[in-house]
Amino acid sequence: MTPEHERGLLRAMLRIRRFEEKAAECYSLGKIHGFLHLYVGEEAVAAGALAALAPEDNVVSTYREHGHALARGMPMGACMAELYGKAAGCSRGRGGSMHFFDAARRFYGGFAIVGGLLPVAVGLALADALAGRRRVTACFFGDGAVAEGEFSESLNLAALWRLPVLFLCENNLYAMGTALARHQAQTEIVAKAASAGMPGEVVDGMDVLAVERAVAAAAEAVRGGGGPRLLELRTYRFRGHSMADPELYRSKREVEEWKGRDPIAALAGRLRAGGRLDDAGLSALEAEVAAEVAAAVAFAEAAPWEPVEGLLDDVHTPEVPCRG
Amino acid sequence: MTPEHERGLLRAMLRIRRFEEKAAECYSLGKIHGFLHLYVGEEAVAAGALAALAPEDNVVSTYREHGHALARGMPMGACMAELYGKAAGCSRGRGGSMHFFDAARRFYGGFAIVGGLLPVAVGLALADALAGRRRVTACFFGDGAVAEGEFSESLNLAALWRLPVLFLCENNLYAMGTALARHQAQTEIVAKAASAGMPGEVVDGMDVLAVERAVAAAAEAVRGGGGPRLLELRTYRFRGHSMADPELYRSKREVEEWKGRDPIAALAGRLRAGGRLDDAGLSALEAEVAAEVAAAVAFAEAAPWEPVEGLLDDVHTPEVPCRG
Amino acid sequence: MPRMTYREAMRAALRAALASDPRVFLMGEDVGPYGGAFAVSRGLFEEFGPARVRDTPLAESTFVGAGIGAALGGMRPIVEVMTVNFSLLALDQIVNNAATLRHMSGGQLSVPLVIRMATGAGRQVAAQHSHSLEGWFAHVPGLTVVAPATVDDARHVLAAALREPDPVVIFEHAALYPLEGEVDETATVALRGAAVRRRGKDVTVITYGGSLGKCLAAAERCAGEGIDVEVIDLRALRPLDGATILASVARTRRALVVDEGWRSGSLAAEVSARIMEGAFYELDAPVARLCSAEVPIPYPKHLEDAALPSVDAIVHALRGLGGRRG
Amino acid sequence: MPRMTYREAMRAALRAALASDPRVFLMGEDVGPYGGAFAVSRGLFEEFGPARVRDTPLAESTFVGAGIGAALGGMRPIVEVMTVNFSLLALDQIVNNAATLRHMSGGQLSVPLVIRMATGAGRQVAAQHSHSLEGWFAHVPGLTVVAPATVDDARHVLAAALREPDPVVIFEHAALYPLEGEVDETATVALRGAAVRRRGKDVTVITYGGSLGKCLAAAERCAGEGIDVEVIDLRALRPLDGATILASVARTRRALVVDEGWRSGSLAAEVSARIMEGAFYELDAPVARLCSAEVPIPYPKHLEDAALPSVDAIVHALRGLGGRRG
Numbered sequence A, B: 001m002t003p004e005h006e007r008g009l010l011r012a013m014l015r016i017r018r019f020e021e022k023a024a025e026c027y028s029l030g031k032i033h034g035f036l037h038l039y040v041g042e043e044a045v046a047a048g049a050l051a052a053l054a055p056e057d058n059v060v061s062t063y064r065e066h067g068h069a070l071a072r073g074m075p076m077g078a079c080m081a082e083l084y085g086k087a088a089g090c091s092r093g094r095g096g097s098m099h100f101f102d103a104a105r106r107f108y109g110g111f112a113i114v115g116g117l118l119p120v121a122v123g124l125a126l127a128d129a130l131a132g133r134r135r136v137t138a139c140f141f142g143d144g145a146v147a148e149g150e151f152s153e154s155l156n157l158a159a160l161w162r163l164p165v166l167f168l169c170e171n172n173l174y175a176m177g178t179a180l181a182r183h184q185a186q187t188e189i190v191a192k193a194a195s196a197g198m199p200g201e202v203v204d205g206m207d208v209l210a211v212e213r214a215v216a217a218a219a220e221a222v223r224g225g226g227g228p229r230l231l232e233l234r235t236y237r238f239r240g241h242s243m244a245d246p247e248l249y250r251s252k253r254e255v256e257e258w259k260g261r262d263p264i265a266a267l268a269g270r271l272r273a274g275g276r277l278d279d280a281g282l283s284a285l286e287a288e289v290a291a292e293v294a295a296a297v298a299f300a301e302a303a304p305w306e307p308v309e310g311l312l313d314d315v316h317t318p319e320v321p322c323r324g
Numbered sequence C, D: 001m002p003r004m005t006y007r008e009a010m011r012a013a014l015r016a017a018l019a020s021d022p023r024v025f026l027m028g029e030d031v032g033p034y035g036g037a038f039a040v041s042r043g044l045f046e047e048f049g050p051a052r053v054r055d056t057p058l059a060e061s062t063f064v065g066a067g068i069g070a071a072l073g074g075m076r077p078i079v080e081v082m083t084v085n086f087s088l089l090a091l092d093q094i095v096n097n098a099a100t101l102r103h104m105s106g107g108q109l110s111v112p113l114v115i116r117m118a119t120g121a122g123r124q125v126a127a128q129h130s131h132s133l134e135g136w137f138a139h140v141p142g143l144t145v146v147a148p149a150t151v152d153d154a155r156h157v158l159a160a161a162l163r164e165p166d167p168v169v170i171f172e173h174a175a176l177y178p179l180e181g182e183v184d185e186t187a188t189v190a191l192r193g194a195a196v197r198r199r200g201k202d203v204t205v206i207t208y209g210g211s212l213g214k215c216l217a218a219a220e221r222c223a224g225e226g227i228d229v230e231v232i233d234l235r236a237l238r239p240l241d242g243a244t245i246l247a248s249v250a251r252t253r254r255a256l257v258v259d260e261g262w263r264s265g266s267l268a269a270e271v272s273a274r275i276m277e278g279a280f281y282e283l284d285a286p287v288a289r290l291c292s293a294e295v296p297i298p299y300p301k302h303l304e305d306a307a308l309p310s311v312d313a314i315v316h317a318l319r320g321l322g323g324r325r326g
């Protein structure tokens, strides 16, 4: 673990945080519409996990995927343009906040039906297994998704066929307004892995280094043909479920307590304490990220709208003369 | 455990066996059509479980439910007439083999979509809990159903709300032609109960006394407000999945081995050995059951068909003058 | 008559149902402390407690199926499926159980279950959150399907649904929740039957749910151009009120069906076919349909607007029908 | 040309696909050693092995979703959903993922997935096993939906579907499996487009799938009565081949749509509406529909027969259309 690497993780988290803070601002200004689910507070999970995965791995995520997309290396401008709905967006503006895609980076969404991404992840891994490719398919999902039948079905299928899936459960203690203990009889999510005959492990999702370590180890086991694994990453979202959430279901105090464990502050503090980051370094990093965010907004603002004539594009693949 | 009680269990199993053997015969004769899923070999489960349940309990079952229906006390004539599709059938002939119902006996089907009955059972228990009634809802389902998402969802909901459901998994080692180990990564079905925070237990489903004991104990716990439980009843079907099954997926030898554990022969043997049943007694029992089966067939044969004008009946409840 | 929003009307209906019948309870995702995804049930958890306003896990198939079971067990459950988009996970329970149990049991069982769900597009929530699948539900024998399009209907349809001994599905177009209107608190409305929302003699527009407002606005614009438009709100999508439709078309001799569902296989097709069958010889022109474009609904506003029926497009279609008479 | 059954034709198509493209694999419940619920895949497990003929657990949503994922990953999966009845558990994957991914990703992703399922009633398997929901699938943009009604189509449609870069759903009416017919082994058939199965000048019958045989039989009977019936087999249910339908109706001026789905909201309604829109002025009589009765399909033969379109009922409807000309 070099200081550069640690600073890289800090930077990755900061990029997500500042990007989303700006997105929230743009939402208030009426530049972004529909649903916007922020990841603020959970950045250590995306930053740590994506640092531990390889470029050839597949990444599948939910509607709360800005963090995973940025940590995967998707250009911030394309992400912001997608939030704007511009043609230069990472999904050509068609998807918006919930549907980021980047085929070249094997970033397969951006799925907004809770649980619906899990079977797709299993299938991506099946394709790799059948083709003899040594790839991991990493699939992020929330604690709420654990209640959906597709979760158990997918764990079973992946384990039964020993497919290279890494199930990454972001347990932020709430499914919308429903606390974990109010939606799960068994709140130890790792116990579900055992019931599918799959190894599982709990990880401190507020500690980016712990996340990176755990994901690296699990990914190595999965890549080596050891079958699927599940990590339960314990984390917390600092903001509402979406922009419309009045947060009637949890106390301010609880939120404040968790904010005290802010993963960005925690890592920055550790680096400072160890003398591996100083005020100047942090300012430079903040400035660099701020500039990137500003550039992303400028890019999104300047980007053209898709012409209305394109409405019916991409429902089907256009006929090409000598296909198939 | 009185000798009468034991002979009652033997009789219950024999009634199911002979009823179904006759049904298979009638099927070959073209009197019964569609799907016919026989329970032959599994009779100890229905006979033992239903003996342990109370009349006010709810019973929910699958398309392989003749045994549960008969053990519940549904008249054999109405059951046979249902197989014939006659208006005197227990579902007015509308359902056939897969859809037996008897509202008065709280026999709630007869569900033919694998897994689809589990949420319904949870709901019946919810109604009882809300109404403050001390009833158990016993729900029979197969090992194959364990793979369906609704299984995990239903276990979770029942456990979360501590509802009085008794989940009775008839593990006959096959879902159609797919052996348990080929559809479940975790073949210990009781492990699934643990992952929903629910007690579970494995029972020898070929031993009617063991089944009765286990179900009685579990039902008492459930009825007492202890929350749901799961029993895994290990059993085996001696015949094909349905009448159309050429049984390409298992060996004759395996089937013969299990036939050596025939629950009826086992109990009869035990009773004989203990001097609680002799040849005359067994013959009398067989004769009694044969007469009941013959009467059921005669009843079904003689019963009238529903007039075609009734086709659209019971899609909706008929308007009654001062409803609601 | 009091004014309130569609959301408040729905909430008042829920409150009245919970207050008047101990068998009634509400369950669904985040209907409790969160107050419902659309804030419809806000306050009811506090008022009626956790036994009667029940948050469920994310398990659509199972909590809908549990509603069926609870109905069989003598309760009067109201199950909220947050949106029709998620109801795809519960269709087996609705089609294979709720809709069949009465018939399959030879009339022994009833499933007095009410399922409510938000539907429709127009809020820039993209392809997976913008379905209008009312037509699918309207295809299924054993179900009654309604789509309150006015605040007054929102206030009263639930009580009517709870009087039914069989399953009822209520579609609430999400764009209607902020709509304001008058409510006759003392009325009892019928669950079934269409309503003529505007009288006119030149052309009939048949619509439902979230499109009613657009059609009424289009009718006003057409009035300025001398086209006198009659607007029918289907209200009940199953059974369809053929008599009201046919009587209107027999007078106007021209009809347009406006439906936010995708065109092919839409509920609008059924309405068109019924008019074909029941008023062919009365028609002066073919019945026209205005539906959504056949595309997964895109996120950006200009594309979403282009995909959905708009007031402009309705006016255009009405002009095209040549409704100006004599 | 060789004769074979519809079942054998489907199996030959599967075998050819597995043999010719290493990316193709088959998965579903009991497609392996059991040979498929309808014995379609019998022998393929032995021939191609467990990696390419894969038995799945009972988990429709997940194995269909896994098919989507595998298609994204470059494979050409053929997913068998045993029957359309169980596909209700997989509709979220089909509608929200398979049909949307291409559009939602701005054209980056393709889902070259083929889903096969048996459909239809007529085998006395009662309400939960007798659905005809082809019309639902035909409603969804992003899907291509086909219903081979002849042995030759059964032999060739799969290859055509596998040539598509986007999801295709193939409906095989379960009553057709024992049907015998001739197959042109060397042909390449188009996935889309209707086929005129019988030429006639008095009235057009439009149908698909399991009802084609009944319509042809009815046409023969009508021929004896001097009514010359043209029979169109839709073949593709999405997209519909409007041109073929309209051209025929423009000649015959009368049309009957026969559809085993329930009447309200049926695919037949869409066909009727299209004729309304495209051939209204050519029609001599309203387009008629013959569909299934609106009832969960009952078990006993006499009631099931009464619920479904029958040759008698088709003949009766054709007579009623007054198709005898001149």
Ligand SMILES: Cc1ncc(C[n+]2csc(CCOP(=O)(O)OP(=O)(O)O)c2C)c(N)n1
Pocket (backbone or CB within 6 Å): A064, A112, A113, A114, A115, A141, A142, A143, A144, A145, A146, A170, A172, A174, A175, A176, A241, C029, C058, C060, C082, C086, C089
């Ligand atoms: C099948 C389905 N049901 C309901 C919803 C509405 N919904 C969106 S996010 C969400 C909560 C999901 O919670 P969790 O899985 O814990 O993820 P988190 O939002 O906490 O990251 C709900 C109920 C949905 N999108 N899909």
Ligand SMILES: Cc1ncc(C[n+]2csc(CCOP(=O)(O)OP(=O)(O)O)c2C)c(N)n1
Pocket (backbone or CB within 6 Å): B064, B112, B113, B114, B115, B141, B142, B143, B144, B145, B146, B170, B172, B174, B175, B176, B241, D029, D058, D060, D082, D086, D089
């Ligand atoms: C959802 C669903 N998928 C598939 C089927 C077809 N099917 C009927 S029974 C069965 C096997 C069920 O096995 P199991 O649950 O073990 O019960 P068993 O038949 O062994 O008693 C299958 C696949 C179905 N009825 N429902």
Ligand SMILES: [Mg+2]
Pocket (backbone or CB within 6 Å): A142, A143, A144, A170, A171, A172, A173, A174, A175, A176
């Ligand atoms: Mg969560």
Ligand SMILES: [Mg+2]
Pocket (backbone or CB within 6 Å): B142, B143, B144, B170, B171, B172, B173, B174, B175, B176
């Ligand atoms: Mg089994």
